[in-house]
Amino acid sequence: MSDAAVITDIPLVRTFPVRPFRHTGAVLLVGPLVLFMVVFYALPVLAMLARSVTEPSLSLANFTRLAHDSVFLHVFGTTLRTAVAVTVGTLLLGYPVALAMSRMRPNAAKLVLVIVLLPFWTSILVRSYAWMVLLGRHGLINEALLAAGVLDTPLRLLNTPIAVHVAMIHIMLPYMILPLSSVLRQIDAALPRAAASLGATQWGVFRQVVLPLSMPGVVAGTLLVFVLSLGFYITPALVGGPRDLMLSQLIAQQVDLLNWSYAACLSATLLAATLLLLALCQMVPGVRGAFRLGVR
Amino acid sequence: MNRPALKLFVAVVLLFLALPILLIVVVSFSSAAYLTFPPPSFGLRWYRAYVASSEWLAATGLSLSVATAVVILSTSLGTLAALGLARLPGGARAAVAALILSPLIVPGIVVAIGIYYAFSRYGLIGTPIGLVLAHTCLAVPFVVTSVAASLAGFDRRLEQAARSLGATPWGAFRQVTLPLIRSGVLVGALFAFITSFDELIVALFLSGSGAVTLPRQMWDDLRFAIDPTIAAVSTLTIGLTALLLGGAHLLRNRSARA
Numbered sequence: 085m086s087d088a089a090v091i092t093d094i095p096l097v098r099t100f101p102v103r104p105f106r107h108t109g110a111v112l113l114v115g116p117l118v119l120f121m122v123v124f125y126a127l128p129v130l131a132m133l134a135r136s137v138t139e140p141s142l143s144l145a146n147f148t149r150l151a152h153d154s155v156f157l158h159v160f161g162t163t164l165r166t167a168v169a170v171t172v173g174t175l176l177l178g179y180p181v182a183l184a185m186s187r188m189r190p191n192a193a194k195l196v197l198v199i200v201l202l203p204f205w206t207s208i209l210v211r212s213y214a215w216m217v218l219l220g221r222h223g224l225i226n227e228a229l230l231a232a233g234v235l236d237t238p239l240r241l242l243n244t245p246i247a248v249h250v251a252m253i254h255i256m257l258p259y260m261i262l263p264l265s266s267v268l269r270q271i272d273a274a275l276p277r278a279a280a281s282l283g284a285t286q287w288g289v290f291r292q293v294v295l296p297l298s299m300p301g302v303v304a305g306t307l308l309v310f311v312l313s314l315g316f317y318i319t320p321a322l323v324g325g326p327r328d329l330m331l332s333q334l335i336a337q338q339v340d341l342l343n344w345s346y347a348a349c350l351s352a353t354l355l356a357a358t359l360l361l362l363a364l365c366q367m368v369p370g371v372r373g374a375f376r377l378g379v380r
Numbered sequence: 381m382n383r384p385a386l387k388l389f390v391a392v393v394l395l396f397l398a399l400p401i402l403l404i405v406v407v408s409f410s411s412a413a414y415l416t417f418p419p420p421s422f423g424l425r426w427y428r429a430y431v432a433s434s435e436w437l438a439a440t441g442l443s444l445s446v447a448t449a450v451v452i453l454s455t456s457l458g459t460l461a462a463l464g465l466a467r468l469p470g471g472a473r474a475a476v477a478a479l480i481l482s483p484l485i486v487p488g489i490v491v492a493i494g495i496y497y498a499f500s501r502y503g504l505i506g507t508p509i510g511l512v513l514a515h516t517c518l519a520v521p522f523v524v525t526s527v528a529a530s531l532a533g534f535d536r537r538l539e540q541a542a543r544s545l546g547a548t549p550w551g552a553f554r555q556v557t558l559p560l561i562r563s564g565v566l567v568g569a570l571f572a573f574i575t576s577f578d579e580l581i582v583a584l585f586l587s588g589s590g591a592v593t594l595p596r597q598m599w600d601d602l603r604f605a606i607d608p609t610i611a612a613v614s615t616l617t618i619g620l621t622a623l624l625l626g627g628a629h630l631l632r633n634r635s636a637r638a
Contacts, residue, residue: 107468107469107472109467109549110467110468111468112464113463113464113465113467114464114465117460117480117520118479120517121480121517121520124495124514125483125491125514125517126479126482127498128494128495128499129490129491129495132493132494132497132498133490133494177393177396178393181394196394199394199398202397202398203397203398203400203401205574205621205622205625206401206618206621207578207595208578209578209580209599210401210614210617210618213610213614214400214614216602217400217404217407217611218400220415222415224403254396254397257397258397311485315487315488317488317489318581318599322602332488332489336584339585347493351489351494354487354489355486355487358485358487359485362485
């Protein structure tokens with residue numbers, strides 16, 4: 085600590101002497117909400133999760149059994165595959181949009197932002213319904229292809245993994261575009277110009293200047309989309325097939341069967357994966373700032 | 381990547397984002413007896429079907445009243461907490477913030493079955509109260525973040541000045557702090573309303589047969605019959621959400637200028 089800091093600290097100490105109960109006011113303000121959330125949210129979730137290690141007896145047997153559980157492994161595989169497909173899809177579609185937004189005039193960028201945010205704030209249920217209408221056996225895509233003579237019989241699109249991927253990419257795109265565009269916007273416009281004036285091609289400027297500088301946004305968007313995709317329930321339940329359950333669907337199914345210890349075990353696994361990935365992402369420098377704008 | 385190709389690609393992605401939602405709006409005004417596109421002609425047939433259905437109206441009424449109760453609870457608890465959070469020492473603040481913000485991170489299904497597990501013992505399944513309590517926990521993060529953001533630009537010396545001039549703590553809050561953070565509180569309240577009004581996963585477990593919310597009614601209909609009434613209901617909810625968000629946007633701009 086420098087001398088200047090010590091000197092400026094002194095009057096602060098004098099104006100606010102340390103009192104034993106100086107945080108009483110803060111505790112009284114925060115207390116009601118903390119109590120409410122502990123009683124109606126944290127304890128219920130923890131009590132449910134506890135059943136994964138207390139039944140049938142206090143042990144980790146439920147978790148070790150997962151490693152050989154073919155149903156779990158199949159569902160876990162589907163969940164990971166879906167999350168990867170959705171993450172890659174949103175990155176490929178979202179990056180050019182974010183890049184274009186960073187180069188637009190402010191008013192045009194605002195208009196694009198509204199179009200990006202429109203689905204962001206439309207309920208997931210309504211968006212999944214839209215995809216049911218589009219992809220159904222008598223849906224718009226099939227009807228259009230039949231009318232155009234491309235197909236003789238309607239394609240099976242709804243209730244397939246493709247339907248889940250497309251609908252989830254549609255739902256998750258804003259979560260990718262927002263952190264990307266917030267990082268791309270902050271790149272000093274002089275840097276690409278300098279690279280170009282030194283003889284870099286358009287592609288060279290992008291690959292050697294813009295892309296490396298946007299990596300915090302790429303990491304933030306990728307992790308955010310991946311983590312949120314792991315926990316999807318409504319969309320796969322509506323547009324997915326019965327054989328391609330995701331983890332959340334398996335959990336709901338087990339609760340319906342009153343198989344609580346198994347459901348709790350699966351929930352703990354899903355939660356642990358989520359927290360682990362988010363902890364990882366806190367370690368990447370520059371990601372935290374990009375995150376703040378992305379979280380809904 | 382050259383400019384025209386990039387522009388075209390971006391236009392296609394934006395269409396991909398917007399079209400499915402616009403499609404629902406167009407279909408809702410169809411006069412056909414079933415889903416068909418383009419609609420043979422336009423009319424309010426499915427809106428009349430919605431208004432004539434006691435099931436849909438009851439679900440709408442329940443969702444509106446649950447969301448209103450959630451707004452009152454989450455906005456008052458969340459605003460107080462945001463005020464207190466700024467005064468807590470670092471370690472305690474991080475722990476409390478983690479608890480309050482965790483519903484944004486914990487997967488919906490985990491929250492839903494946890495709450496279902498506990499509430500079924502308290503006899504709260506199929507009651508509006510159960511939904512209000514659960515939705516409040518989900519809505520609170522939006523209130524706290526929104527109020528905390530408006531507090532970030534708030535000079536606490538103003539409050540101290542009011543106190544030194546003889547204001548009671550409540551008087552200083554009501555006459556000095558609240559007017560300055562009002563837009564943050566209102567934006568938080570709007571987000572809390574939308575969170576509850578759109579919420580489905582928790583409602584799937586807590587609604588039972590006695591407290592069917594609008595998303596739950598839509599879910600049931602989607603699973604058993606696709607009827608364009610849902611398109612009309614969806615369009616109404618899109619309109620309501622857009623209206624509330626437009627309001628939130630105006631409030632933010634106004635507070636930014638002030």
